[in-house]
Amino acid sequence: MTPAAPTAAEVWAALDGVNDPELPVISIVQLGMIRDVRVEGLRCTIVFSPTFIGCPATRLISGEIEGAVRGLGLEPEVQVSFAQPWSPGQISPKGCAALKAAHISMGREPGGAEGSPGGLEALAKARVPCPRCGSEDTELVSAFGATRCRAVRRCLPCRNLFEQLKAT
Amino acid sequence: MEANVRTEEEFVAYIQAGGVVEASDWMPEAYRRAVIRFIEMHANSEYMGALLERDWIARAPTLERRIAITAKVQDEVGHAQHLYCVLEDLGRSRAEVLRDLSAGRARYNSFFHYPTRSWADCGIIAWLSDAASIIAQKALLKTSYGPYRRILPKICWEEAFHVVHGREIILTLMEGTQQQREMVQEALTRWWPPLLYFHGPPTPPEKDADLMRWKLKGRANEEMRQEFLGIYVPRLQKMGLTLPDPQLRFDTETQRWKYTEPDWEWVRQVGRGHGPASQEQLETRRRAMEENRWVAETLQSPPEPEVSLS
Numbered sequence: 294m295t296p297a298a299p300t301a302a303e304v305w306a307a308l309d310g311v312n313d314p315e316l317p318v319i320s321i322v323q324l325g326m327i328r329d330v331r332v333e334g335l336r337c338t339i340v341f342s343p344t345f346i347g348c349p350a351t352r353l354i355s356g357e358i359e360g361a362v363r364g365l366g367l368e369p370e371v372q373v374s375f376a377q378p379w380s381p382g383q384i385s386p387k388g389c390a391a392l393k394a395a396h397i398s399m400g401r402e403p404g405g406a407e408g409s410p411g412g413l414e415a416l417a418k419a420r421v422p423c424p425r426c427g428s429e430d431t432e433l434v435s436a437f438g439a440t441r442c443r444a445v446r447r448c449l450p451c452r453n454l455f456e457q458l459k460a461t
Numbered sequence: 462m463e464a465n466v467r468t469e470e471e472f473v474a475y476i477q478a479g480g481v482v483e484a485s486d487w488m489p490e491a492y493r494r495a496v497i498r499f500i501e502m503h504a505n506s507e508y509m510g511a512l513l514e515r516d517w518i519a520r521a522p523t524l525e526r527r528i529a530i531t532a533k534v535q536d537e538v539g540h541a542q543h544l545y546c547v548l549e550d551l552g553r554s555r556a557e558v559l560r561d562l563s564a565g566r567a568r569y570n571s572f573f574h575y576p577t578r579s580w581a582d583c584g585i586i587a588w589l590s591d592a593a594s595i596i597a598q599k600a601l602l603k604t605s606y607g608p609y610r611r612i613l614p615k616i617c618w619e620e621a622f623h624v625v626h627g628r629e630i631i632l633t634l635m636e637g638t639q640q641q642r643e644m645v646q647e648a649l650t651r652w653w654p655p656l657l658y659f660h661g662p663p664t665p666p667e668k669d670a671d672l673m674r675w676k677l678k679g680r681a682n683e684e685m686r687q688e689f690l691g692i693y694v695p696r697l698q699k700m701g702l703t704l705p706d707p708q709l710r711f712d713t714e715t716q717r718w719k720y721t722e723p724d725w726e727w728v729r730q731v732g733r734g735h736g737p738a739s740q741e742q743l744e745t746r747r748r749a750m751e752e753n754r755w756v757a758e759t760l761q762s763p764p765e766p767e768v769s770l771s
Binding site: 314347425435438439441452453454455 | 529535608621
């Protein structure tokens with residue numbers, strides 16, 4: 294008797310062990326970048342959406358997904374998809390908590406409606422809580438942080454500087 | 462910080478006990494100046510390093526490499542941006558910092574005063590200078606200044622990603638043709654001395670106020686250099702590369718790396734803007750400032766009154 298092939302749930306669990314290379318406090322699953330996992334026999338298709346087109350980590354993350362899936366004894370096929378653009382609304386509550394602990398904030402409540410980029414004005418007016426003191430009295434310092442999917446904000450009461458994850 | 466910290470003595474006792482200082486806290490003027498000097502040098506190094514790599518965006522050998530180096534430049538500028546904001550909250554305006562930088566009055570890491578010559582340089586810079594930066598930045602994770610301390614882990618994570626990117630460039634070239642391997646060796650030979658100076662001259666710990674008194678940094682320069690050599694000399698040699706220093710070796714007796722002592726006075730002069738490419742790079746910075754002035758002016762100007770077309 295041959296052992297049963299790993300299930301999609303096992304693949305999801307394995308992918309939850311792959312962290313974002315630039316934010317190693319959160320997995321690619323918690324970030325909402327894994328869209329679909331299909332297992333057919335010993336083949337596994339993983340649909341993966343980077344946080345933005347042109348994300349420099351796309352190939353690195355794809356390689357790590359392949360490694361995790363091969364570790365289960367499956368042959369991976371990673372499909373990079375932008376059919377449903379990534380937005381911070383897709384981050385899990387657990388992921389939000391991990392990011393908050395790393396002083397990174399989100400502009401919306403987790404699990405909210407699909408976010409769409411609202412331009413500079415919407416970004417400037419967004420109510421983004423300071424991860425240090427919780428105040429929503431924060432100002433936009435720059436629409437872009439170290440990557441396209443982040444902006445830089447400053448908390449006016451406590452003068453804390455922090456990054457905000459945003460749709461691009 | 463407790464409201465009763467009002468003298469320099471109490472302040473020093475507070476940070477010596479592991480206390481963290483926030484932008485809104487009272488602080489002695491000498492501390493404020495030390496924090497500004499330290500962070501300004503870090504910020505300018507991030508920014509000038511980014512300008513060095515920016516030149517290679519259009520010359521990257523593949524589209525994927527171009528995306529990666531563009532993103533790296535954005536990362537470094539993002540770090541500078543963040544650090545310039547921290548300086549603003551300490552009373553040092555961004556306009557002043559950038560004016561001093563353009564005028565050649567600011568200091569930044571001597572490493573970024575050298576010219577780039579080939580694509581292999583981009584691999585050496587991303588891999589080895591970012592690795593050296595991580596060692597320096599890890600020594601700051603317990604820095605006494607809170608706003609700086611909170612930014613550093615993210616800077617380290619991003620630098621770690623750059624190290625992967627740089628190492629991959631070097632590995633690809635080393636697995637390529639003889640000519641590509643020679644290109645890497647030639648780049649390493651040129652960049653090795655600046656890598657050796659990267660962490661600065663050895664300073665007696667008791668004289669290093671940033672280390673002992675203000676707890677801004679956690680390790681002495683020479684300790685950081687020893688860690689860098691311990692990790693990277695064996696890796697580079699394993700790749701078949703030669704390090705251009707006949708005296709470089711690990712002394713098992715002292716458990717220290719020995720190397721040819723650099724001319725530290727020359728390194729200081731380089732850091733003050735007398736390096737081989739200092740003026741050329743500052744000129745790039747001045748030109749960028751001039752060419753993009755209209756963007757800043759447009760963003761800062763009040764909105765135009767609405768004009769009726771009827």
